[in-house]
Amino acid sequence: MEQYELAVLYHPDLEIDLEKAEKQVEKLVKDAGGSITATDNWGKRKMAYKIAGHEHAVYVFYTLEMPGEGISKLNNALNITGEVIRFLITKPDLKAIAKAEAMKVNRDKRLSQMGDAEEDDEDESDDEE
Secondary structure, three states, X not given: OXXXXXXXXXXXXXXXXXXXXXXXXXXXXXXXXXXXXEEEEEEEEEEEEEEOOEEEEEEEEEEEEEOOHHHHHHHHHHHOOOOEEEEEEEOOOHHHHHHHHHHHHHHHHHHHHHHHHHHHHHHHHHHHO
C-alpha cells in the first residue's frame, strides 16, 4: 500500500449536507482497494476561477493508503461523480517532507540557542550596571 493525497472540490450547495458526499468518496476509495487515513475539511472557499459556473466550492483533503492499481479506478469513479466539481490525486514526496521537518527542528534549535545567548548577554550587561 502506498500513500496518496486526494484534494476534492465539492459542489458549494453541499456545505450543509456534506456527509453524504464524503461517504460516497469513502466508498469509492474502499472499492478501489484503499482506505482513508486522514481528512482535512477546509470548508467553503472562493475558487481562483469559475468551474462549471460556480465561484465557490467546499474543499476537502484526504490522505489515502491504497495500491497503485486502485488509483485509475478511483480516478474514473470520481470523474462521473456529480457532487465533485474537481479533484486531484497526488503522491507526496515523503523524503522531502521528512527533510523539511528535520530542517525546521534544526532551525528551532538554533533560534532557541540564539535566544539563550541573547538572554545571557542581557544578564551580563545588567550585572555591569
